Amino acid sequence: MSPPTSHFLAGISVLVEPVYPRPPSTDRSNIYSESNLKHRYNLHRGFPLYVSKHIQSLCLADSNEYGFSIDRNIEFLESNVGGGINELDLFEFLSRIFDENGERICYGKLKERPEFKKMFDSYTSSVYLWLKSKTFVSTMLRDFILKRAFLGLRDCIAKSIHHEYKINRKPNPDDLGVKNFVDIYIRNPDIQEFGAEGFATILVDAWFYVSKVIPTRLVNIIFDLSIQPNLYFVLIQEQKDLIAKYGNDITHDITKEMIFMDAFIRESLNNSNPASYIFCFACKDMFLSNGTLLKKGELTSINMFSRFNSGNSSANKKFDIYKHILNKKPFTDTKYWFINNNSNSNSNHPGSRNACPFAEYSGTMIKVFVALSIRKLYVFSNIDGNQPEHPGYINLSTVLPTKKSVYFKKHNINEYRDLIDLKKEYSDIINSDKKNTLSE
Secondary structure: OOOOOEEEEOOEEEEEOOOOOOOOOOHHHHHHOHHHHHHHHHHHHHHHHHHHHOHHHHHHHHHHHHHHHHHHHHHOOOOEEEOOEEEEEHHHHHHHHHHHHHHHHHHHHHHHOHHHHHHHHHHHHHHHHHHHOOOHHHHHHHHHHHHHHHHHHHHHHHHHHHHHHHHHOOOOOOOOOOOOHHHHHHHOHHHHOOOHHHHHHHHHHHHHHHHHHHHHHHHHHHHHHHOOHHHHHHHHHHHHHHHHHHOOOOOHHHHOOOHHHHHHHHHHHHHOOOOEEEEEEOOOOEEOOOOOEEOOOEEEEEEHHHHHOOOOOOOOOOOOOHHHHHHOOOOOOOOHHHHHOOOOOOOOOOOOOOOOOOHHHHHHHHHHHHHHHHHHEEEEOOOOOOOOOOOOEEEOOOEEEOOOEEEEEEOOHHHOOOOOOHHHHHHHHHHOOOOOOOOO
């Protein structure tokens, strides 16, 4: 069993479907039986609806904690290059912040328990071992270690949830005090019907998504900020206007008014989208038109990155947020990531398997973090005075910029003078028949 191999050929992704590990058939691991897998799938699809139900309080808690995390992680940087400018390794910076907040969001107070920390450290170590394994023997060993670590963590979480539920049980579900996913379980009897063990698997999956997937999207967004100084000041103005209107707190309703930032994020996600769609299974060996052998059992698909990056270089590509403002649909829409960019999809109903049920919360989390970054830091790509340009992408297991660091300087955006009337700008964009991108 090995990780999937892929080739990106003129918009076609050739993918060898991986064989995911399954634990031995014992009573302790019966969560992988057919009925329990269906049960787990239903919980996977249903849980994001409960997250959306409590998104107001989750968003406020996240904005406070992410703000503290940003301050903590930039305070001790030693890469000062003079004049208050620091070099920032984006990968390391985002990994630290989302590792600590991923635990907080998914596990809440459970992470403070010594037995949980022991099991969690064992599981994360096993995940990294799983990713590094290359030989057949190491693959067999990694699968065994990962299964054992997962079951140990799952049982530990389930036991801790039972204990937490007994202490904090509330007779009526409400939104008060919901700061993490465990709080959602405690306040919603419908989720409790799935059982603590079933819910524990959701927490482990959600932790991986929050800690390891979302940072890979934010790397591209922040790097795009560093090479778009004109748009950066538009986004600074938007944050200034919101602070003047609502104060420093960032709530879910406030993120809905971040129209220009939403459009910026959407353009960045389009340019670095690693997703594939329209999968086709090869029933026999065959050659593609460019001579590449497609073996029986492999999958082909349309690759989103190639669709939005048809040229050999992204250096001269225009970063256009205009079209997204005209669209008027936020990227946090549950169908955006899987349907909005797929013109060949006919699945446009809310229950579509192509919809992303976790999009509202994860998208809001991205908007909160980007807004906080804009409020606290001015980010730029170089200090030599050259025109900023994108270094290009590397496409491995996901799409990332080839350069890993940017420069930043702390700033107070309230000290900037007003440069643009965004209400008028938005009205002009909506009412204009002529395309006029803000980046020009």
